[in-house]
Amino acid sequence: MVVDPMILEGAIALVKIGILLGVVFTSVAYLTFMERRVSALIQDRLGPNRVGPMGLLQPLADGIKFMWKEEFIPANADRVLFAIAPVMILVPALLIFAVIPAGGEVTIPAFTLFGLQIQETTTTLQIIDLNVGILYVLGMTSIAVYGIALGGWSANNKFTLLGGIRSSAQMISYELSLGLSIVGILMLTGSLQMSQIVAAQDGFLDWFIFRQPLAFLIFVIAAFAENNRLPFDLVECEQELVGGFHTEYSSMRFSMFMIAEYASMIAASALMATLFFGGWHMPFEDLVGPGLVTLYQVAGFLLKTAFFLFVYIWVRWSLPRFRYDQLMAIGWKVLLPLALLNVVITGIWMLV
């Protein structure tokens, strides 16, 4: 029986979603491990190395620990919002991955499975290539603000409230710079579609990092602020606000916040690679054999992402934290004008 192309397409999408979720959750788990090991490296420590070989099973142990913890809800909390908040922050963080291309087109040869004849199909290594890809990403990052703000509000605790307020102010201000820093790229490619942006960075020197260095700088800083990572982690800074917006959360709800934080870190790193470092395009693609080129590209994309993740960790363990007013000043008085300037320069450059 020949499988209908429509059904086949749906099945492939489902398989891709499954693989992606698996990859993302595993990466999140091992990113926490990497963070602990890299921070240990920076601080002359060993880090977790007891569970499994080289401590590689540590994330598993952490996960089991989280599951066995008591799920505590404060007496005066708004129970509905308290339960929804972690979901509202985790889901958008995962949805961003839908539009990030991990590689070019691959061809699946025809084969037979359980008597079903499956025809030869080609598919991209991307779940959906939305024509408003970038806008979708920005929209998803905006939704995450609600999760943090509601989480901070619903717990009915002054520390979480302060964390929630800080986060909404911070994320809204930095989203502007984040969006504006990408405008230069959009002007150069003339498209919001992720695949088009990657296609525009075909050659090594076409990478947007060489054409939009200022935009990259703004994007990185704004992305750090969006993800609430040091030096912008005022939302949860433990020395001032105890745990910030997730002070009252425990068990799996707390771990959902952690997963969301690390997932959005991975998403932001993947975006940096996609928007500025050629996405899955790699130098010397011609030298790699035709059978291996896709593998080479995907590996290159993952490596670039991993590098930015390392930068995230590196920065976190090296820098002190900004103060709330300084953070606002940088966002509005430095990054925003610079991003606008970048747009103007790009415009002039395109005209000349």
Next chain:
Amino acid sequence: MSTTPTDKLAEADLEEIRNERVTFERTPDMPTEHMILNFGPQHPATHGTLHMVLELDGERVAGATPHLGYLHTGFEKLGEYRSYNQFVTLTDRMNYLSPLCNNIGYSHAVEKLMDIEITPRCRDIRVALAELSRLADHLLCIGTAALDIGAFTAFLYGFRAREVLYDLFEAVCGTRLTTSYTRVGGLLRDVPDNFAEMARESVEETLRATAEIDRLLTHNRIWRDRTEGVGVLSAEDAVAWGATGPVLRASGVEWDIRKNEPYLGYETYDFDIPIGRNGDAYDRYLVRMEEIRQSAKIVRQAVEDLPLGPVNAEEEHAVLPEKSEVYESMESLIYHFKMTMEGHGPTPPVGEVYAATEAPNGELGFFIVSDGSREPYRIRVRPPSFVNFSLFPMLIRGHMLSDVVAVLGSLNVIAGELDR
């Protein structure tokens, strides 16, 4: 009417309350009120059991009320029921970050009361250990101040060097934290043979860590933005409120008991007193960094040609005799008995004494009143942290919530010292 600091504070309070009324009147439909935030007693930034009630106007701190009493231990009262040597163990627990400085400060006071001259070897060992404690204390203070501002790594660099220092304390005193090393008229025991070598090594390690912290923080834009102009203490206020130690010196007042009223032969050492200019958190950080380098110099000089000889003074009525002699001679056995048995021990004459030493956080004073018995009639401790902490509400007023931890970290408040 004279304007004491208290009056000034009250005026500032009134001014603020007046301003507050104006805002209320302007917006009758949307009245705002200050949020009361309990900062502590269990809070990651208080490093001990401190409690501050903050009055917040948004992120701005409108007022702060420190509450004491969470670590009340009654050390001073306990001292009235302990012999003079037994009290040494209680001094450890006051400032648990530099217990040796407390031991030395206390023994110094008792020796002044009893008019005992300690041996040159004991004196130099005490100087070396006091300065090594200062290194450990400052490393931790700078580290926790950095930790509170988010620089975790600087904190652990300091901790690593501190580990080497604590190994040295362990080798010398047998314990790392509760050292109880001094005795009236001398020391618990002599230092190990490789003391000078170990001291030099730990000084090297400390200086290495200091250089690393220096590179991480001193010219770091974020660090400077967070600490410069934060918690500014003027020289007049510092003197009026009785601030001592790095907090006073950062405000530009050149006052160090080691220089101004030398004890333990500090006048023979070559070292400088760093002073700050602006009196803000950044200057307090810089002063502590420089004090680490100066203390390192003192340690090196102290362990260079450490005098030989006994560590205990020749005072049969105050100091335990050598154990070997206790087995051999009748007099020593009697003195040993007289020193250790219940109701016996060192007995100062009737009188009172105040002796101050320069502890890492400032002037550590012991005021002892003796009624001629084996136990002090009254012991009163002047802890530097307690006095420095009283500045906190004044320093934080009008700053942001984030500055609470920056100011607190720069004052280095040791909770154990607040309530004795």
